Amino acid sequence: MQDLNLLAQDNRGQSQLENSSGLVGWDDITQGTILTSFEGDATEIVNQKSEERMYSNFNSYTATVASWRIEKPVFNRDICIDCQNCWVWCPDTSIMSRDKQMLGIDYDHCKGCGVCMEVCPTNPKSLLMFGENTPLEDALSAWPEKKKKEK
Amino acid sequence: MAEKYDLNEREVWDGNFAASQALRQAEVDVVAAYPITPSTPIVENYGSYVANGYVDGEFVMVESEHAAMSGCVGASAAGGRVATATSSQGFALMAEVLYQASGMRLPIVLNVVNRALASPLNVSGDHSDMYLGRDSGWIQMDAFNAQEAYDLTLCAFKIAENHSVRLPVMMHQDGFTTSHTAQNVYPLADEVASEFIGKIVPVDDMLDFTRPVTYGAQTESDWHFEHKAKQHKALMDSRPVIDEVYAEFEKITGRKYKRVESYLMEDADVAIVALGTTVETARVAAQQLREEEGIKAGVVAIRCFRPFPFDQVREALENVKCISILDRSSPAGAMGAFFNEVSAALYTTSSRPLVTNFIYGLGGRDFSIDEAKRIFKEQQAHADAGYITTDIQQFSGLRGPNLGFFQTKRG
Helix, strand or coil: CCCHHHHHHCCCCCEECCCCCCCCCCCCCCHHHCEECECCCCCCHHHCCHHHCCECCCCHHHEECHHHCCEEEEECCCCCCCCCHHHHHCCCCCEEEECCEEEEECCCCCCCCCHHHHHCCCCCCCEEEEECCCCHHHHHHCCCCCCCCCC | CCCCCCCCCCEEECHHHHHHHHHHHCCCCEEEECCCCCCHHHHHHHHHHHHCCCCCCEEEECCCHHHHHHHHHHHHHHCCCEEEEECHHHHHHHHHHHHHHHHCCCCCEEEEEECCCCCCCCCCCCCHHHHHCCCCCCEEEECCCHHHHHHHHHHHHHHHHCCCCCCCEEEEEECCCCCCCCEEECCCCHHHHHHHHCCCCCCCCCCCCCCCEECCCCCCCCCHHHHHHHHHHHHHHHHHHHHHHHHHHHHHHCCCCCCEEEECCCCCCEEEEECCCHHHHHHHHHHHHHHHHCCCEEEEEECEEECCCHHHHHHHHCCCCEEEEEECCCCCCCCCHHHHHHHHHHHCCCCCCEEEEEEECHHHCCCCHHHHHHHHHHHHHHHHHCCCCCCCEEEECCCCCCCEECCCCCC
């Protein structure tokens, strides 16, 4: 199951990328379209976990692109072997993993490309694509059985 | 520590050598360059200074001018003092990255040795490459001889890197007539030049790991306009900084530069407005014409093409009766671009003097003192008649039947 606690602690996906209300004028924007990634001194950033980092509002971490998705990957903890294949391959760093333990999907940044499902080596797969509006319970109860090797 | 380079109080340098010495004295950190006539010796010399230990810098050989300016953008974003040089086709290939550099507010210095754009292929000087850069968001300064190429390249770093400016600067000189003509040049001592320019103090540098930044963000209709407006304002606001740097340079050298250079303009009835080496030709013509025929001729030269000195051009010319604006670039279906800009400034005066346009000197075609005199005399004839008696746009030094366009509706 997704670690909801982890999501609640940080400022991940707090703003909609499309939202354009209340934008500042030319006199208030940064010089040269320079965007800072973090608030304050970032010297120790490499030693901090993502939920501990002070991401700036310019950082894509704080913006969500969830609305771009049509299908979502659903993660099945019971089958996963924590091989980290999906974590390696995800083009949007949207596989949440800690200490080589798969935690779930970052649905704020996942665009539903399906690469994680493709590279999942288990039988049946631990990641499958479902319609964006399919409830988690429905998806898990619709999980296929282990496929027998054909002789 | 760099090796000592021996300099005499007076050297005989061409414009290229002068500019390369300015790069050495500015202690440029990175030059990413691709060779092209006539600018090659600038970066070639810098490369030899690096190889021989005269400057502690990095010479990056790249595969094209597009890559050269891209390398400069990276090095400048990293926080270094960066310069390169190019001409003509190379400049055209750089064009895309020029806009990137200015949009990212990177203080790169680009020596542009002006040369015609093909086709037909031509290696000689005209201003078509310079004009190509005029909307790119760079400061553009123009040297009329080797001494000025040296002096203004030193100034260029100080202007570009000023924290209230932070814009790239193009230093223009005419291909061959300046770049390959050896003249007396009075250089500064290394210590004096170094102290004048000062050390670069980086802004938003990518090598500052305490504050990681993103360069080259995408902005759509919600942000792009604001960023371009801010950039335009920075360019406009660079005017007083340029004046300050010129004033500081005058203090240590006695050589005085202005964004608009007026010659014999106090009482002038007729004037030529020009760029590049033609300015010196026109000045000689104006002086001789005053002595020989009593025609009150003067010359207005634009030292700083961008930001365009709209107000100073107007002040320099508003009391003149007739002005000819010389464009050394094919106008390709319009009045000369320089003519249009100067005319726009003059349109906001109450006197609204007569203005004519000459296209001249394309592909290195010679522009003589006699021809400048002829143009002055023609302006005098317009002034006496009270209207423009010829076509408004004419061609100077062109073979074949007379070519001209548009007639005045005043008179």
